[in-house]
Amino acid sequence: MESLFVPAAVVALAEIGDKTQLLAFLLAARFKKPLPIVLGILAATLVNHGLAGALGAWITSALDPAVLRWVLGLSFLGMAAWTLVPDKIEDEETRIAQRFGVFGATLVTFFLAEMGDKTQVATVAMAAHYASPLGVVIGTTAGMLVADVPAVFLGDKLAHRIPMRLVHAVAAVIFALLGLATLLGAGARFGF
Template identity: 80%
Template structure:
């Protein structure tokens, strides 16, 4: 249950102000059809984070526990720094696949925007850390929806009121704590 809760919280915080949340704002403003946008976000996130969770599980099975502890600990610390760097949405990402309809455009653009994004990398690291990829993928997907669904419904009005620097700082602190705990051997019950 810890894997689900931590994954949900970390990704929900990290996603605020992320380029995929900005993409949700843009798609909502462009198409004004929240249900297919939300379904596209859900489908893209499940596929993207499912692949990331599988990679995390493979890493857990393939890398020695000592090396894995250091890689994960340093990865979490790197995620803390990356979380403090604001994202910008690329115009091309919001233009891709418009001929596929609202759901298709959302699915394709969200999937592509998440490739190599901090929440995808966090999913890999969390799945490797907790060795429960299904719970992590469910948690990270829920975290994405917690951050992105309100963006679809209220758009820029909400974004202007959220203290982005504070939210990113909180997410960074959580990643730092995860990194330190991992480096100090937390999770040793999981084979670390």
């Protein structure tokens, strides 16, 4: 259950203020059709994080357990630092939204926005750490929805009330703790 709940909590926190959450605000304001936006977020996240989870599983099988422990520990520490850097939406991602329907625009823009994003990288690392890619993908997808669905329905009203620095700091601390725990051997039960 830890491989489901920790990724969900970490991604939900890391997603607050992230560019994909900002994209959810933008799409909701532009299209005013929440259901296709939420379904597009779900589909894009499942595909994106599914690929990330598969990569995490492959990394687990490809690397020596001692090397894997250091790679994962340092990755989590890097994620802690990255979480403290605020995101902005790129103009090209918002232009794509105008070419497709609401679902298609959300699917394409979310998928592209998540490529190489901190939540995708975190999914790779957590899938390798927990050796349970399916549980991690379900957890990270749930975390994305926990953060982004309210953004779709509540838009700017919610954004101004959330203390972004505090949320990012909490997410950074969780990533740092995962990194330190991994470096200190917390993954020994998984063989690394």
